[in-house]
Amino acid sequence: MGGPVSLFWRIFSLNAAVLTVAALVLLFAPVTVSTTARMTEAVIIFAGTIATLIANAALLRVGLRPLARVTRVMTTIDLLRPGTRLAAEGPGEISALMHAFNTMLERLEHERASSAGRALAAQEDERHRIAQELHDEIGQTLTAVLLDLKRVADSSPGPVRDQLRQAQESTRNSLDEIRRIARRLRPGVLEELGLASALRALAIEFTTAGLTVRRQVASDLPALGKDVELVVYRVAQEGLTNAARHSGAHQVELSLQGQADGVRLCVRDDGRGIGAATEGAGLRGMRERALLIGATLTVEPAPGGGTAVSLHIPTAAQA
Template sequence: MSLFWRIFLLNAVVVIAATALLLGPVTVSTPVLLTEAAVLTAGLAAMLVANALLLRIGLAPLQRLTQAMTTTDLLRPGRRPTAGGHGEIAELITTFNTMLDRLEHERATSSARALSAQEAERRRIARELHDEIGQTLTAALLELKRVADHAPAGLREELHQVQETTRGSLDEIRRIARRLRPGVLDELGLASALKSLTTEFTSPGLTVTHHLDADLPQLGRDTELVLYRVAQEGLTNTARHAHARTADLALTRAPTGVELRVHDDGHGIGDSPEGAGIRGMRERALLIGADLTVGPAPGGGTEVRLAAPVHAPASDPDRNP
């Protein structure tokens, strides 16, 4: 039965019942008596209440569907309204759930392509920074050293300062290249890459420690890359926004895979909306079917948790044997 006929018949039942009462025990005289007016008022109130209750019951699934439409987030998949009600209402909810399935699949596919292209571009830029600019600066350093060795004493000190500036620029370029595409991840694996990451973010104002289980399961290349990028983004947010003194990075074995945790003792995220960094972490988590939570940590600060399932490791042509 269509929604129109359901509402029409519900209202018709109420009107017919009221008419039957007026034709039967309830009568109206002219002029209207006070008792009759009271009976009519009570009858009208009863009709309105009955109509409201029946419509509330009949349209309750639509309210749940409306709430689901306003709260659905494709970065947090899996939440579906129950296909309750009858007829067109149940069909509408089922269609909405099917649409969500399709949208989540299309978003995951497009995100995978975009992130894959992003990683490829990062790899290309990192290689060019290391091979082209890095080698050019290295050659410039050698030439500066040769010139400084034969320069007068007054000019030699200035050339040494230029050398130090050039050396600092070379170190910065290498650091940027490592962040764009960490060679240690490809060459030595995830554990070594995470240890190197904690060392990189440790500074005079921030101490970063790590705790890595020794019996971690074998992970696929995509899973390792997502874990590394989420850890990198979590520590980047800590260093830039948290005003923290200490941070801890932990990678432990979980019942269904592994769990990554990045915790700091900063001021927390409060009511701040999620930025591009957190949304990027959620998109990466979707690629491997992982569950990401970002929120306040016990005892203060912010905690990032990523529970990643174990997939069969894929071969990587760029990884050295």
């Protein structure tokens, strides 16, 4: 048997078949054309041309339909939502094209995951470095300033002492804020006490006068790897940050529960919902982190209003 027919020869043969049929009709049909074409003859030729074009267009559409599917997938593909593949079907070059397209997608998804992993690892290292400098350099400097202010205030007259006390209070608030930023950059409680304690501290941190965070962490969770715990923590942190800054929510539920097929983290708020807003850098960052551990992130409207951010870690990815 011969090899597969190329796309060129398929289109050529379709066009040749249509034109051959048209020529045969003109040759053997009992129709003639005068030196000066009559209206009837002109109508017949015009109708034959239109029929030829319609048949040609229909045959080409059938032949090129697989390419249209490839085009649709190429215009809608998102590497942060992997798994989209084309069924490698069709004759000859069409099947080969779809197979090559699927291979290209696999390679791009692998390279995207690898580059994102390196970028996020570098980001975590940089966060640790900045947190350490905030704690060691600026934190110690502000602590020394507090001690100096206290010593000067103790030996100052009343009006000046009151002003120094106010300066002490402002410096102490700044020191607390720097420590809070350092904790968010480098979650030491996650490394020292584990994921459950880190999520508890995170819920307390985001519980403010206008926002209440309710936490539910199962006590029988399977052991998770360090990278998995860090991804879970960062997704929870970003989800709470979005709820506090953008949703206008009053209550947020933070839950981490075990399931038959893995572990699920859910951050659900009662705010205005995500609506038709496009995903920003925060959500895309969460998707990239989820891809690193083979997890799936979904963002959808919550029952009763608000937004639900869900991270599902399958059993195979928990280590």
